[in-house]
Amino acid sequence: MPQKKADNLKTALVDEAFAVIEEKGVEQLSFREIARRLGVSHQAPYKHFPSRDHILAAVVARCFESFSEHLNARPRGNTPADDLRNMGLAYLDFAKEHPLKYRLMFNTPLPPLKDHAEMLAQSQYAFSLLRDRLLSMDLSDPGGSPRDPEKHDAIFIWSALHGLASLMQSDAMEIVGLSEEERAIGTERLFRRLSLALDP
Amino acid sequence: MPQKKADNLKTALVDEAFAVIEEKGVEQLSFREIARRLGVSHQAPYKHFPSRDHILAAVVARCFESFSEHLNARPRGNTPADDLRNMGLAYLDFAKEHPLKYRLMFNTPLPPLKDHAEMLAQSQYAFSLLRDRLLSMDLSDPGGSPRDPEKHDAIFIWSALHGLASLMQSDAMEIVGLSEEERAIGTERLFRRLSLALDP
């Protein structure tokens, strides 16, 4: 029985790794099970990835890639402020539509960056999209001199977005007892708060 | 040689589990290594915890306990707004001083809540502290009817705080290339933004 040919195996391994994580959680990701599912020997993956961490890194890299594509596919706004809002929406939309991918990128203890160039590169690209959009705003210093186009507000915006996305898919919301509807209203409120803070 | 006696072993197990996580990461937490370190057989832990997940849950429960204590030890403010600010500072302070504990509470795939009552209880208590403080604010609806003391702004505040704490200890800051100083300024700016948004 012919197994997947040549290079195909490498991408098939990553596909299958993601599937396993989806089904049984990242903790349960097992090199041997991936091989088993693909009908291949337990050592075959080693020809393509030097260790289990490396295949995880490849999965995460693909998540960042998918994230970047999603951000780039957002509708463009007419003004910088408008476009920033669109990116914020796209950001949250991605986290909502692909919670696993989002968690893998942000809420998973990643193997050391230095050892995984591809993952690093993909994350850098994704973050550059965020950064460029944030810096395009001419953010004035609240209660200080206006026209201070520094990136300090980027942290504020990014924190609010990431915090929301992260809390929404944690158990926290359930534990404090916020209903679905309340969360939806809270989200919209957050966006209004952001707009008000940045667009005096 | 007499090993730790009786009940002491149970708490010693949790202590040692935390130490192991500290040294080698949560992934490497091993039932057998804990036992080995305590000079006890590899099955002894099973007399106190039915599974590896349960000892992890106990560690996390202790983190929440520690978190609650930290929040309660904050300096009290004179006004609700002031006290909320103090809690926000305490929140971030805890995340900064105990990054591992914070990560264990928020950024770790936890075993199903239902199976771990103690952990659930501790998290509920900690979150109730946050909730009570947030609800004590009489938050007006921005651009809507004033005096709308709902909890929708709680999500905004909590998101900003959690997002900041979470991003700060991830690799993200390093990847986008924000220096320590820029992060400090960004943090302060975030607080000012929060104040401005909530205290028109």
Added chain:
DNA sequence: TCTAGATGGTAGACAGTGTCAACCGTAGGG
């Protein structure tokens, strides 16, 4: 054309893991 090496697959072995089962000494209550 022969041959050397790289590439991508195989099987086997080893240490380490979580967990199940069986055993065993001691303390305390009927």
Added chain:
DNA sequence: CCCTACGGTTGACACTGTCTACCATCTAGA
């Protein structure tokens, strides 16, 4: 005085990541 529960023990099992060794096939160079 026995019995039971508790807190510990050892042994075994299946599973994991990873090391080593082997093998087939393609590809380049002589």
